[in-house]
Amino acid sequence: MHALPETLHVGMKVFDSTNAEIGTVEDFKFSDEDPATPGLEQNDVHPMDRERDDDLVSIMARAFAGEDGLSDELKEKLLREGFVRIDAEGLFAGDRYITPDQIARADGDRLVLSVPKSDLMHVH
Structure with missing residues:
Protein backbone atom coordinates (compact mmCIF):
# COMPACT_ATOMS: atom_id res chain seq x y z
CA MET A 1 0.00 0.00 0.00
CA HIS A 2 1.22 3.47 -0.88
CA ALA A 3 1.29 6.24 1.71
CA LEU A 4 1.53 10.01 1.48
CA PRO A 5 5.01 11.44 2.18
CA GLU A 6 5.47 12.48 5.81
CA THR A 7 6.97 15.80 4.64
CA LEU A 8 3.76 16.75 2.81
CA HIS A 9 2.44 20.21 3.71
CA VAL A 10 -0.02 22.82 2.47
CA GLY A 11 1.54 25.22 -0.03
CA MET A 12 3.94 22.73 -1.66
CA LYS A 13 4.27 23.22 -5.43
CA VAL A 14 3.04 20.21 -7.39
CA PHE A 15 4.74 18.97 -10.57
CA ASP A 16 3.45 16.22 -12.83
CA SER A 17 5.53 13.46 -14.46
CA THR A 18 6.51 15.82 -17.30
CA ASN A 19 7.95 18.24 -14.67
CA ALA A 20 5.24 20.81 -15.46
CA GLU A 21 4.06 22.82 -12.45
CA ILE A 22 0.35 22.09 -12.08
CA GLY A 23 -0.61 23.80 -8.82
CA THR A 24 -0.10 23.85 -5.06
CA VAL A 25 -1.16 21.55 -2.24
CA GLU A 26 -4.40 22.95 -0.81
CA ASP A 27 -5.43 20.10 1.54
CA PHE A 28 -4.50 16.51 2.28
CA LYS A 29 -5.47 13.57 4.41
CA PHE A 30 -3.30 10.66 5.44
CA SER A 31 -4.66 7.13 5.05
CA ASP A 32 -6.94 5.76 7.75
CA GLU A 33 -4.86 2.59 7.49
CA ASP A 34 -1.46 4.29 7.95
CA PRO A 35 0.07 2.95 11.20
CA ALA A 36 2.15 6.12 11.55
CA THR A 37 -1.03 8.20 11.85
CA PRO A 38 -3.45 6.25 14.08
CA GLY A 39 -6.92 7.53 14.85
CA LEU A 40 -9.08 9.99 12.96
CA GLU A 41 -7.83 12.95 14.99
CA GLN A 42 -4.39 12.58 13.42
CA ASN A 43 -5.82 12.09 9.93
CA ASP A 44 -7.97 15.20 9.88
CA VAL A 45 -7.76 17.29 6.71
CA HIS A 46 -7.61 20.55 8.64
CA PRO A 47 -5.14 20.38 11.56
CA MET A 48 -6.72 23.46 13.15
CA ASP A 49 -10.07 21.65 13.32
CA ARG A 50 -8.92 18.66 15.40
CA GLU A 51 -11.11 19.69 18.34
CA ARG A 52 -14.25 19.15 16.25
CA ASP A 53 -16.27 15.96 16.18
CA ASP A 54 -14.32 13.78 13.71
CA ASP A 55 -16.90 11.27 12.55
CA LEU A 56 -16.81 10.22 8.89
CA VAL A 57 -19.62 12.58 7.86
CA SER A 58 -17.94 15.68 9.30
CA ILE A 59 -14.57 14.72 7.82
CA MET A 60 -16.16 14.21 4.41
CA ALA A 61 -17.98 17.54 4.68
CA ARG A 62 -14.73 19.43 5.37
CA ALA A 63 -12.57 17.47 2.91
CA PHE A 64 -14.96 17.70 -0.01
CA ALA A 65 -16.89 20.93 0.63
CA GLY A 66 -18.66 21.91 -2.57
CA GLU A 67 -17.30 18.92 -4.51
CA ASP A 68 -20.48 17.54 -6.07
CA GLY A 69 -18.49 16.00 -8.94
CA LEU A 70 -17.21 13.13 -6.76
CA SER A 71 -19.39 10.12 -5.99
CA ASP A 72 -19.86 9.10 -2.36
CA GLU A 73 -17.98 5.87 -3.11
CA LEU A 74 -15.01 7.80 -4.48
CA LYS A 75 -15.03 10.18 -1.51
CA GLU A 76 -14.98 7.23 0.91
CA LYS A 77 -12.11 5.62 -1.05
CA LEU A 78 -10.08 8.84 -0.93
CA PHE A 92 -11.20 26.89 -15.18
CA ALA A 93 -8.69 24.51 -13.62
CA GLY A 94 -10.83 23.40 -10.66
CA ASP A 95 -9.54 21.09 -7.94
CA ARG A 96 -7.55 17.98 -8.71
CA TYR A 97 -7.11 15.01 -6.40
CA ILE A 98 -3.92 12.98 -6.09
CA THR A 99 -3.87 9.49 -4.64
CA PRO A 100 -0.79 8.16 -2.81
CA ASP A 101 0.14 5.81 -5.68
CA GLN A 102 0.42 8.81 -8.05
CA ILE A 103 3.23 10.42 -6.03
CA ALA A 104 6.83 9.82 -7.07
CA ARG A 105 8.54 11.86 -4.32
CA ALA A 106 8.48 14.92 -2.09
CA ASP A 107 11.56 17.13 -2.13
CA GLY A 108 11.47 20.17 0.16
CA ASP A 109 8.63 22.33 -1.17
CA ARG A 110 8.11 20.21 -4.30
CA LEU A 111 5.69 17.31 -4.70
CA VAL A 112 6.54 15.35 -7.86
CA LEU A 113 4.00 12.99 -9.39
CA SER A 114 4.52 9.76 -11.31
CA VAL A 115 1.64 10.60 -13.68
CA PRO A 116 0.75 13.46 -16.05
CA LYS A 117 -1.81 16.07 -14.99
CA SER A 118 -4.40 14.47 -17.30
CA ASP A 119 -4.44 11.32 -15.12
CA LEU A 120 -5.58 13.17 -11.99
CA MET A 121 -9.19 13.22 -10.77
CA HIS A 122 -10.64 16.57 -11.75
CA VAL A 123 -13.57 18.43 -10.23
CA HIS A 124 -14.82 21.79 -11.56
Missing part, protein backbone atom coordinates in the same frame (compact mmCIF):
# COMPACT_ATOMS: atom_id res chain seq x y z
CA LEU A 79 -10.69 9.18 2.81
CA ARG A 80 -9.72 5.55 3.43
CA GLU A 81 -6.56 5.57 1.27
CA GLY A 82 -5.52 9.21 1.72
CA PHE A 83 -5.35 12.00 -0.84
CA VAL A 84 -3.91 15.37 -1.75
CA ARG A 85 -6.15 18.11 -3.12
CA ILE A 86 -4.37 20.67 -5.22
CA ASP A 87 -5.39 24.11 -6.32
CA ALA A 88 -4.65 23.66 -10.02
CA GLU A 89 -3.12 26.39 -12.18
CA GLY A 90 -4.95 27.95 -15.10
CA LEU A 91 -8.34 29.30 -16.04
